[in-house]
Amino acid sequence: MSEPAGGVPQATAPRHPPDFGGAEPPAVLDESGRLALAPAEALAAALPLPLSTRFRLRPEITPLQQAFLTLHGFLVFDRVASREEVCATLAEIDRVEAELLAAGKQSVNGVPVWFGPDPDGNEYLYRMGFSSEFSPWLSRFVRDARFEPVRRLIGEDARIGEREKDGVVFNRYVNAPASLRPNLAWHTDSLRDIFYNWKVPGPMLNVGLHFDRVRPQDGGLRLLPGTHTQGVLGSLFRKIPFLTQRADPNELAVETWPGDLTVHDGRMWHRVDANPVQGWASLRRSMYVPYVMDAVLEKHAASPTPLYLRVFDTIIRWRAARLRKRLGK
Numbered sequence: 001m002s003e004p005a006g007g008v009p010q011a012t013a014p015r016h017p018p019d020f021g022g023a024e025p026p027a028v029l030d031e032s033g034r035l036a037l038a039p040a041e042a043l044a045a046a047l048p049l050p051l052s053t054r055f056r057l058r059p060e061i062t063p064l065q066q067a068f069l070t071l072h073g074f075l076v077f078d079r080v081a082s083r084e085e086v087c088a089t090l091a092e093i094d095r096v097e098a099e100l101l102a103a104g105k106q107s108v109n110g111v112p113v114w115f116g117p118d119p120d121g122n123e124y125l126y127r128m129g130f131s132s133e134f135s136p137w138l139s140r141f142v143r144d145a146r147f148e149p150v151r152r153l154i155g156e157d158a159r160i161g162e163r164e165k166d167g168v169v170f171n172r173y174v175n176a177p178a179s180l181r182p183n184l185a186w187h188t189d190s191l192r193d194i195f196y197n198w199k200v201p202g203p204m205l206n207v208g209l210h211f212d213r214v215r216p217q218d219g220g221l222r223l224l225p226g227t228h229t230q231g232v233l234g235s236l237f238r239k240i241p242f243l244t245q246r247a248d249p250n251e252l253a254v255e256t257w258p259g260d261l262t263v264h265d266g267r268m269w270h271r272v273d274a275n276p277v278q279g280w281a282s283l284r285r286s287m288y289v290p291y292v293m294d295a296v297l298e299k300h301a302a303s304p305t306p307l308y309l310r311v312f313d314t315i316i317r318w319r320a321a322r323l324r325k326r327l328g329k
């Protein structure tokens with residue numbers, strides 16, 4: 001195990017371990033001999049690469065990786081977190097979930113915590129912000145040296161905003177008759193940024209870790225490649241953000257193996273498709289680490305809920321209450 005900055009969480013066995021079995025992922029792109037391409041050469045070399053290309057995260061982002069990101073708006077890095085780290089993170093979230101439930105916590109630093117019924121009808125954590133605040137291990141993990149090239153890709157002055165924006169966001173999606181959240185509708189993340197900064201979104205990259213084996217037929221992350229270069233209007237109005245669910249003929253299914261890391265441009269349209277299977281087999285988990293360049297604006301216990309979340313929060317809580325009632329809880 002590559003030990004992330006010391007310290008091991010109390011439990012490392014998650015309640016729902018990911019599927020590590022089955023086929024190995026396709027080989028990562030062999031970049032040897034192409035690590036020193038000039039930008040124009042790198043663009044020419046990136047053009048014929050398939051959209052399913054998997055890259056290796058090296059000490060530096062390579063010119064080819066940079067060119068692929070410029071062209072398509074996203075990158076997939078092969079299994080940046082080890083199996084042990086994947087399990088440790090999931091087990092930590094299980095522990096944090098129990099802690100939040102016991103404390104009856106409805107929000108953390110103004111960001112709502114969303115609980116709803118799981119496939120067994122029990123209360124289940126679907127989304128939380130600031131997760132690393134509850135786990136020293138997770139806090140060290142997201143700051144591990146291996147992620148340094150990702151930070152520098154965002155900007156030389158970028159920092160990990162564990163206490164800014166929504167902090168480290170942990171998502172769980174599961175499909176069941178009374179699931180609170182099997183999917184997430186089309187949106188751009190820069191739309192959310194407008195609510196934080198009240199300015200036109202500039203380039204912004206989102207960094208996600210993926211904890212489950214998700215094949216295209218399992219639902220999962222869907223991107224509209226190329227939409228990162230659209231103007232502000234396209235960024236806002238191509239679809240009805242957070243409402244349109246329908247598949248797009250041009251969407252790309254991002255296939256993941258546990259431990260994969262993705263980077264996507266915040267201006268790009270994306271969604272999470274529901275797994276057509278029901279029950280725990282449909283479980284998908286992701287974690288987004290906020291890399292921030294704006295002025296420091298730390299959140300605290302008394303921080304107000306951002307406007308965009310207030311609207312969602314009302315809908316989600318109404319939905320959760322309705323589902324619980326249906327289950328007689």
Ligand SMILES: O=C(O)CCC(=O)C(=O)O
Binds near residue numbers: 184189221272
């Ligand atoms: O779960 C994912 O991979 C995507 C989540 C997402 O797009 C979001 O929370 O904005």
Ligand SMILES: [Fe+2]
Binds near residue numbers: 187188189270
């Ligand atoms: Fe998103």
